[in-house]
Amino acid sequence: MQIIDNTKLNAKRNLNLFCFVCILLYLCTHYKQVRMISKNKIKYIRSLELKKNRNKEGVFVAEGHKVVDDLLALQPALLIVATAEWIKGKQLGAETEVIEVTDEELKKVSFLQHPQQVLAVFRQDQATAIDSFGFSGIDTTELSLALDGVQDPGNLGTIIRIADWFGITHIYCSQDTADVYNPKVVQATMGSIARVKVEYGNLLGLVESLPADVPVYGTLLDGENIYQQPLENRGLIVMGNEGKGISPALAQKVNRRLLIPNFPEGRPTADSLNVAIATAITCAEFRRQWK
Numbered sequence: 696m697q698i699i700d701n702t703k704l705n706a707k708r709n710l711n712l713f714c715f716v717c718i719l720l721y722l723c724t725h726y727k728q729v730r731m732i733s734k735n736k737i738k739y740i741r742s743l744e745l746k747k748n749r750n751k752e753g754v755f756v757a758e759g760h761k762v763v764d765d766l767l768a769l770q771p772a773l774l775i776v777a778t779a780e781w782i783k784g785k786q787l788g789a790e791t792e793v794i795e796v797t798d799e800e801l802k803k804v805s806f807l808q809h810p811q812q813v814l815a816v817f818r819q820d821q822a823t824a825i826d827s828f829g830f831s832g833i834d835t836t837e838l839s840l841a842l843d844g845v846q847d848p849g850n851l852g853t854i855i856r857i858a859d860w861f862g863i864t865h866i867y868c869s870q871d872t873a874d875v876y877n878p879k880v881v882q883a884t885m886g887s888i889a890r891v892k893v894e895y896g897n898l899l900g901l902v903e904s905l906p907a908d909v910p911v912y913g914t915l916l917d918g919e920n921i922y923q924q925p926l927e928n929r930g931l932i933v934m935g936n937e938g939k940g941i942s943p944a945l946a947q948k949v950n951r952r953l954l955i956p957n958f959p960e961g962r963p964t965a966d967s968l969n970v971a972i973a974t975a976i977t978c979a980e981f982r983r984q985w986k
Contacts, residue, residue: 732776732794732804740776740804740816746874753819755876757888759811765886766817776804777813806878819876820892828904829896830867835909836929838981839865841898843945844936845970848873852883853971854934859887861978866891867931869898902931902948913941913949914973921953921980928985934974940967953977 742748743756757763776794801810840858845851851873875893902911910930935941955976957964
């Protein structure tokens, strides 16, 4: 009787040990160990403020729960630096290095004046060029944006957010347009960078290569009142530099010249609109006509 009881007891112990090992293996497989942040890690993150370092590593930084969560829905992060409050309840894969920090420690790595609980490092989207202009191609049956020398990071980020709002998924940029992975751009997108594809290349060459029947829109001072023009639900909308507008060579290729009128006509007013605001007004009119 004693031998049978011992056998049952040993079997129960072995079962408990087996269950414990299984749980431990599961946790090791699915969760990354939370670490403390090092000086080298701080130095690495701060170095990503520079474009050359971002491009060398093929990564970019995103901050704030809205931006980070939107990106995490599409791709895993390589590194997450966050407070315990943000980490709690998150299920992050083993490929993500997680570093728990205090609010004060987060300030040491953040590019924001007021850090927002989490900073993450993601891989850049490596677009594969399939044309001679450096772009991955353009779908002329859809409406897309083209940015000619938009240099302010805040403007670029806001335009990406506007494009996302109005269902525009592709933006083609000249090489002198601000870097989409600049931390200020990423922050200004408020997560829209996860849904809008931004590419860089020879913008003039791209426009010149389009078939003659593809509408190329541009807002110009000699354009026609946008509210009196029939707009197609396809083609390219070109927006120019903050101070100079669309470059002369590219302006010559615009075959649908538009004007955003001031009100009332003839009244002394500002000489131009901010490029992001002009983009919002233009996209809104396109979608109003094709709602």
